[in-house]
Amino acid sequence: MTDNQVIKLSELKSHCQSCSLYDLCLPMGLKAGDLERLDNVIKRRQSINKNNFLFRIGEPLKSIYAIRSGSFKTYMTNPDGTEQIVGFSLPGELLGMDAISDDKHTCSAKALETSNVCEIPFDQLESLSREIPNLQHQLFRLMSKEIQQDQNLMLLLAQMPAETRLASFILGMSERLNKRGYAANEFNLSMSRGDIANLLGMAVETISRLLSHFQEDGLLRVERKHITILDLDSLRSLATHCSSSYSKSSGKTQVR
Amino acid sequence: MTDNQVIKLSELKSHCQSCSLYDLCLPMGLKAGDLERLDNVIKRRQSINKNNFLFRIGEPLKSIYAIRSGSFKTYMTNPDGTEQIVGFSLPGELLGMDAISDDKHTCSAKALETSNVCEIPFDQLESLSREIPNLQHQLFRLMSKEIQQDQNLMLLLAQMPAETRLASFILGMSERLNKRGYAANEFNLSMSRGDIANLLGMAVETISRLLSHFQEDGLLRVERKHITILDLDSLRSLATHCSSSYSKSSGKTQVR
DNA sequence: TCCCCTTATTGATCTAGATCAACGTCTGTT
DNA sequence: AACAGACGTTGATCTAGATCAATAAGGGGA
Numbered sequence: 175m176t177d178n179q180v181i182k183l184s185e186l187k188s189h190c191q192s193c194s195l196y197d198l199c200l201p202m203g204l205k206a207g208d209l210e211r212l213d214n215v216i217k218r219r220q221s222i223n224k225n226n227f228l229f230r231i232g233e234p235l236k237s238i239y240a241i242r243s244g245s246f247k248t249y250m251t252n253p254d255g256t257e258q259i260v261g262f263s264l265p266g267e268l269l270g271m272d273a274i275s276d277d278k279h280t281c282s283a284k285a286l287e288t289s290n291v292c293e294i295p296f297d298q299l300e301s302l303s304r305e306i307p308n309l310q311h312q313l314f315r316l317m318s319k320e321i322q323q324d325q326n327l328m329l330l331l332a333q334m335p336a337e338t339r340l341a342s343f344i345l346g347m348s349e350r351l352n353k354r355g356y357a358a359n360e361f362n363l364s365m366s367r368g369d370i371a372n373l374l375g376m377a378v379e380t381i382s383r384l385l386s387h388f389q390e391d392g393l394l395r396v397e398r399k400h401i402t403i404l405d406l407d408s409l410r411s412l413a414t415h416c417s418s419s420y421s422k423s424s425g426k427t428q429v430r
Numbered sequence: 431m432t433d434n435q436v437i438k439l440s441e442l443k444s445h446c447q448s449c450s451l452y453d454l455c456l457p458m459g460l461k462a463g464d465l466e467r468l469d470n471v472i473k474r475r476q477s478i479n480k481n482n483f484l485f486r487i488g489e490p491l492k493s494i495y496a497i498r499s500g501s502f503k504t505y506m507t508n509p510d511g512t513e514q515i516v517g518f519s520l521p522g523e524l525l526g527m528d529a530i531s532d533d534k535h536t537c538s539a540k541a542l543e544t545s546n547v548c549e550i551p552f553d554q555l556e557s558l559s560r561e562i563p564n565l566q567h568q569l570f571r572l573m574s575k576e577i578q579q580d581q582n583l584m585l586l587l588a589q590m591p592a593e594t595r596l597a598s599f600i601l602g603m604s605e606r607l608n609k610r611g612y613a614a615n616e617f618n619l620s621m622s623r624g625d626i627a628n629l630l631g632m633a634v635e636t637i638s639r640l641l642s643h644f645q646e647d648g649l650l651r652v653e654r655k656h657i658t659i660l661d662l663d664s665l666r667s668l669a670t671h672c673s674s675s676y677s678k679s680s681g682k683t684q685v686r
Numbered sequence: 687t688c689c690c691c692t693t694a695t696t697g698a699t700c701t702a703g704a705t706c707a708a709c710g711t712c713t714g715t716t
Numbered sequence: 717a718a719c720a721g722a723c724g725t726t727g728a729t730c731t732a733g734a735t736c737a738a739t740a741a742g743g744g745g746a
Contacts, residue, residue: 250585253670258585272581274574281581300567304560311556317573318530324580325528325537329506329514331587332631336733367694375588377734382695398694398742414509592703623724633704638725654712654724688746695740704732710725716718 189213194355198266199240200294200312208306215302216240217293228269228283228291235273237293241265244289245364248272249372250281259373261323262286262347262365265354268316270296286364331375339374340384341412344394348403359403445469450611454522455496456550456568464562471558472496473549484525484539484547491529493549497521500545501620504528504537505628515629517579518542518603518621521610524572526552542620587631595630596640597668600650604659615659 190201190213201209217237221244222228228239231251241263248269249259260281263269273279274296303310330339352358363370371378388394393409395402403409446457446469457465473493477500478484484495487507497519504525505515516537519525529535530552559566586595608614619626627634644650649665651658659665 250581252585252589256589258589260581260584271574272577274570275572275578280578300570301563304563304566307557307560310560310566313570314530314556314573316531317570317577318527320577321528321573321580322531322536324577324584325506325516328516328580328584328587329508331584332629333508333512333514366692373588378694379696379735380733383733386695622722634724635705635726636703639703642725690745691743693740693742696738698735698737700733700735701731702734703730705728705730707728708726710723712723713721715720 190216193242195240195242195266198353200268200309200316202312203308204306204312205308208309211302211306212309215294215298217295219291219293221288221290222285224285224287226285228285229273229279230282231279233279235270235277235279235296237295238271238299239269239283240292240294241267241269242290242292245286246283246289247286247365247369248281248283257372259369261327262369262373264350268320271317271320286369327373336374336376336380336384337412339376340370340381341388341409343370343374344401344403345409345413359406361401363399363401446472449498451496451498451522454609456524456565456572458568459564460562460568461564464565467558467562468565471550471554473551475547475549477544477546478541480541480543482541484541485529485535486538487535489535491526491533491535491552493551494527494555495525495539496548496550497523497525498546498548500547501542502539502545503542503621503625504539506537513628515625517583518625518629520606524576527573527576542625583629592630592632592636592640593668595632596626596637597644597665599626599630600657600659601665601669615662617657619655619657 190196190199190204190209191206193199196202201212204212228246229236243265245265246263246269247259248261248263249257251257263283269283269291270279272281299313303313330342334342347363348358348361351361367378367381371381374381385394385396388409389396391405391408393403393405393412395404446452446455446460446465447462449455452458457468460468484502485492499521501521502519502525503515504517504519505513507513519539525539525547526535528537555569559569586598590598603619604614604617607617623634623637627637630637641650641652644665645652647664649659649661649668651660
């Protein structure tokens with residue numbers, strides 16, 4: 175996730191059709207002519223350094239951003255000033271769609287590492303998508319995807335024990351990274367333990383402890399941010415069969 | 431929420447322009463001519479009885495539904511067969527947008543009471559929205575709204591103590607119902623305690639206890655499903671100043 | 687290169703809220 | 717009207733995971 179500088183230089187000026195994320199990102203399934211029209215609207219942006227903002231909460235909606243490389247965290251701020259991370263974003267994903275409803279961003283997006291994005295002015299995207307049916311459909315799909323992802327996270331947060339949340343998070347990252355051309359069983363987490371804890375609604379210490387347990391049990395190898403999945407099946411069963419050991423009353427209306 | 435049968439009969443055959451939910455729902459801001467075109471696509475459906483499904487998880491996406499009266503719960507089912515409610519839907523809201531991404535529903539929608547919906551075939555809606563800019567924008571807005579709502583709930587689930595979750599939930603219902611023309615300080619909750627508990631990630635018993643406490647403290651009057659808000663300010667401060675009594679370390683990275 | 691500061695790990699203790707249990711109260715059915 | 721089964725309340729106990737505390741290990745700036 176950090177060491178793709180080699181490709182970056184050559185990609186920097188490139189267009190959608192030569193982008194490795196083509197089939198994940200907005201232009202998926204577009205015809206050559208349409209692709210070109212989209213291409214003309216997209217402003218390719220220089221890299222955004224770690225800890226810099228793509229947009230901040232409260233700013234007016236100007237553009238939607240497609241991540242080309244790197245990663246971001248998006249978070250809301252609650253009254254006490256504490257942040258709540260609502261998601262991490264990976265290459266090929268769109269950022270900023272929360273802002274369409276009220277014309278201003280309801281969360282901030284901060285780069286977790288040096289990242290590259292394509293900026294797409296929203297009004298132009300909107301009018302273009304009226305003319306290109308596939309583009310419109312793709313936009314709907316991507317927004318719908320975000321709803322799905324959020325709802326899956328809600329499920330984790332509301333019902334699942336810590337073990338399951340973390341296992342599920344790691345599997346999710348593995349799958350998403352894999353779709354983007356990275357190895358599925360070995361990857362770097364660009365976010366800190368604190369960020370993971372915040373997203374999953376747990377304490378940093380719990381994340382640390384669970385990662386150690388997972389390692390002791392031979393599920394993972396953990397070297398700081400580098401994760402190697404050693405026993406995918408066990409990890410999966412932890413993530414789904416919520417609560418490995420202590421579950422007794424299953425069935426009725428509710429778990430835990 | 432349950433006793434609007436009087437209006438219902440007259441509304442049943444009516445069109446968007448005479449609908450009381452006009453300014454919340456899809457056709458907001460549409461010109462007369464466009465409204466008519468949308469109107470022609472919408473299938474007005476008979477009422478759906480309590481506990482019946484609008485759609486079930488796994489079904490192919492056919493239509494999007496606009497709620498005209500009544501209310502629904504949407505929930506996902508996890509491997510153990512337990513349900514996780516991801517939201518309640520009120521009149522003027524759209525249901526089914528989760529399904530756009532994969533062309534099939536990722537959650538089920540069940541009526542909490544006898545309800546009426548307008549059914550809008552998705553493919554027709556999609557092509558119509560290409561021709562009517564305002565309609566497209568409205569669709570984007572409503573999807574974005576759902577993302578926002580989900581993210582707000584995630585914040586509650588991840589960080590907030592039980593007290594805050596429930597206070598926030600009640601305020602949210604009050605505001606949403608108020609927008610729909612009901613009283614803000616007095617309303618019926620159409621869902622069971624169990625459903626609220628499930629959504630908020632708590633045990634039924636905790637909901638019960640907190641409602642009793644809120645009543646003892648003069649914040650609410652609770653008569654089974656009927657809620658009267660007596661002290662809005664206190665309720666608000668419970669909902670925002672997360673944790674009234676036990677908060678000591680505020681500031682840093684994380685709460686609780 | 688070293689130093690400082692942020693991030694991570696591990697252990698000990700504490701508590702919010704789950705679970706268990708028992709009882710009360712609606713609501714719809716015959 | 718009387719019953720049954722679902723739903724709601726209240727109290728007692730238990731525990732997953734938070735919080736507190738102390739130590740270790742990176743990693744970026746001089």
